[in-house]
Amino acid sequence: MTDLRRRALESGKTVSRKAQSKQSSRASSRADSRVNSRNVSRHGSDEEDGNASDGTTWSINSVDEVLALEDADLPGTASDWQEELSDRIDQILDRKRSNIAGREESLSAYVRILTVKYAAEELHGKSEELVGAFLKSIKAESSEKETVLALKAITAPSETIYDLIDGPLKRTINDSESSVAKNTAIHALGCATFYGGASLEETQEVMDFLLEIVESDGNSVNSGDDSVVVTAALEEWGFLATLLEDMEDTTEAAMEAFVEQLDSSEPSVQIASGENIALLYEKSYTEAEDDDEIESEDDEDPEDESSRDGPKMIKRYEPYRRIDKLRHTLSDLASISSRRLSKKDRKCLHTNFSDILNSVENPTRGPRYQNAVNQETGKRYGSRLTIRIHRTGVMKIDKWWKLHRLQALRRILAGGFVTHYEKNEVIFDSLPYVQADALSVF
Template sequence: MHDLRRQALESGKTVSRKARSRNASAPSSKANSAVNSRANSRANSRNPSRHGSDDEEGFLSDGTAWSTNSIDDILNNEDVDLPPDAWKAELHAIIEQIVDRKRSSTEGRADSLNIYVHILMAKYARDEIENRTTEILPAILRSIKAETSERETVTALRALAVTIVTLDSDDIYDSVCDLLKRTVSDSEFIQTKISAIHTLGTATFFGGASEEEAEDIMAFLLEVVESDGLSVDAHDQGGIVVAALEEWGLLATEVEDMEEASEAAMEAFVDQLQSSDSSVQIAAGENIALLYEKSYTPLEEDEELSEGEDSEDEEYIKDGGRMVKRYTVYRRQDQLVHTLEELANISTRKISKKDRKTLHSSFTDILNSVEKPTRGPKYSTALNDETGRLYGGGRMKVRINRNVEVRIDKWWKLQRLNALRRVLKGGFAAQYDENEAVSRTLPFTVSRG
C-alpha cells in the first residue's frame, strides 16, 4: 500500500532542513522550534472557509479522485535519505513539548499542537500515542480550558479531534463532553466556538457516546440552529450555525429511526433556507435531503407493498432491492419544493457568481432527493445510450488507490465524508487504509476499471 500511504492533500511542510540533519532519534528543542515555525507559517497561510479551501485541499468532484502529494514530502521535506519512520521521533519530541507546559509559552504550545495535528493527520499513529494518552489528553484539555489565546485553543481543539479519531476509544466522550459544551457556550471567540462544535460532534460520534447522549448533543446543536446562534451567545453568526448543522447531520447518520425527531428538525432547517448566508442554506439543505433519505428503508423479505403504494425507482429495482416510504418527513412539501426550486435557479446579483453556481449545484441535488428520496447526491437523470437506463447515482467518488474507491451515492455517506475531511484534511486517503475508525465509517467499493 505504498501508493496509499503517500496520498495526502495538505502541502504544508513540517520538518526543516536543520531538523532533518540532526539525529532523528534525539531531536533538539531548537530544531523542533524551527519545525513548528515552518509548519505554522504554512498552515496559517490559508484563510479557513467552508468552500474556499475545498479545491485547494483536493475536494472531490464528479468522477474525480483526490489530488495526491507525498506524505514523505510533508513530513520529511525533500530529503529522501531520511529513514521512513523518522516522523515517529518527531512526534515523540512534539508530545514532550505539549506535555511539559512549565517550559512552554502560549505560542510555543500552539506551535507544538499544530505540528502534532499535522503529523496525526498524515500518519496513523495510534501505537505511538496510545501509551501516552493519560498525559496527552489532560495537556490538550488544559489548553482548551485555559483559553490563553484563540490560536492555542483552536489548535488544541483540532488536536483533540484528531486524537479521538486516531485512538478510536469508547472512553473519551465522558471526559471531554462538558468542557466542549462550555467552550461552545462561554468562549469569547467565534472561531473557538466553531471549532468546539466540530470537536464535540467528533467526540460524540467517535468517542463512545451512548445513543441517549448523542440525542442530547443533537438537541443542543438543534437549539443553536433554531436560535441562529443566540443560545450560545453568537447571534447571527453564520459559521456557528453551519457548524451546528454539519455536526447534527453527522450524528443523524447514526440514528436508525428519525421519525420523531424529523418534525422539529425540519422546521429549523427549512427556516434556515431563508438565510442570507449560502453556506447556512446548503448545510440546512443537505440535512433536509438526509432526513428524506432516512424516511425510506428496504422492503423486508416477508413484507408486501400495499395496493397503490409507491415502488422505488429503477436504479434500486435493478440492484435487486426495493425501498419503502415509512413516514412523512414534512407536511408542507409543496412549499418546500418551491423554495428548493428557487434556490436551484437563483439568479440575483446580490450574491457572487461562485455562490450562485454552488447554490445551483447543491440545491438541484437536494431538490432531486426531496422528490425522489432514494436518489443521493449527484444522481444523474440522463439516459445511458447503450442501456436506455438512467445513469443514476455513484458519480461522486473518492479514489483511495488503484483498487479501492469510496462511492458517495448517499447523503449519509457525504455527511460522514465531510466530517472525516474536517478532522483529517488531506490525510483522509492515507488514514483510510490503516485506521479502522475511518474505513468502517465509509464502506468502500472495489474498482473494476
C-alpha cells in the same frame, strides 16, 4: 470494534418501528481510533493545509489536490517524523516549562503530524495524559491560536474520550469569545461523539444541543447570527444523524429548523441545511420487510429506480407537511440569480440544490443523480459521484449518509484522508469502498 463496524455499515438506512421492535437494543458504540478534529470548512480554505476543493463536488481531481499535501513539510523517513512526534509530545506534556508561543508551535506540529500520519502505536499509553494537556489549553484560552490548535489536537484513543471532553467542549462553545474557537469546538464535539465512545442516547443529546444552536441562529451559545457557528452545528448534526436508525420522532422539529435556515443570507448555512433535509427524506424510506404490502409492478412508480434495481424501498412517514412550499424554496435556490452572490456561490447553490430538490421529490435518489438514460442498458445513469482511492478502489457516493460521512472525514483528516483511510480500520469501516474492478459498488 465489532459493534462500531456493524453500526457504521448498517446505520445508513433507517428501520421502521415494526422492525425496531423485533431487534434488541444495540450496544453503544465505542471507537479506539486516532481522530483529531480538523476545522476544514467545505465552504472555504484552510490556511494550514491549503484545502480549497469545494462543497459536495468531490471529483478525482479535487481529491488529488488534497492528497498532494499529505506529506508536505514532514521529515522524509518514518523514524524522522516519529522522533519529531515524540519530542512534541514531551513538550506538550511539560506545560510548566512552556510559554504560549512554545505551546502553539508544539501543538501545530503535533496536529500536522497526526493529521497526515497514522500514529496509533506512538500514542499508545499517552492519549489520556495528552487530552488532559489539551483541555488545560482549551480552558485557559491564553491565545486563540493555542485554543484552536488544542481543539484540533483532541483525539479519540479510548472508550472514555467522549466522557472526558463533552463538558469542556460545550463550555467552550457556550462561553468562548472567539468564533473560530467555537466553530472548531463544535466540529471536535461531533468527531468525539461519533468516534469517541458516546452511546446512542448521548449522541441524541449532542444532536439536540446542536439543533438548539441552529433554531436560535446561534443565540443559544452567545453567537447570534454567526453563520460560521450555525454552519458547523448543521454539519455536525447531519454527520451524527447518520448513526441513528429510526428518526421519525425527531424529524419534524429538525425539518422546521432546517427549512427556516434555507432563508439565510449565507450560502454555507443554506447548503448545510439543504443537505440535512435531503438526508432526512432519505431516512424516511427503508427496505421492505417480509410482512410489508408491496405494490404490484403495474402500480409501481416508473420514476422510482428502487422499484426495479436493488431492494424494494418503502416510505415510512412524511418528513415535512408543507411539501409544496419546500419544493418551491428548493427550486428557487437551484436557479437563484441574485447579483449579491459571487459566481462561485451561485454555482454552488445551483449544483447542490438541484440535487437536494431531486432527492426530496424522489428520496431513493442520492446526490449527483443523473436522470439521463444509458442507451446500452436502458437504465438511468443514477448517482455519478465517485471517489477513487489510489488505483485499487472506488467509493461511490450514492447516498446522502455517505456524503455526510465523506465530508466529515474530510474536515477531520484533510490531507491525511487516504493514509488514515487505508491504515485506520475504524475510519475505513465508517465509509468502506470496493475494488475498482468489482461489478458493483455498495
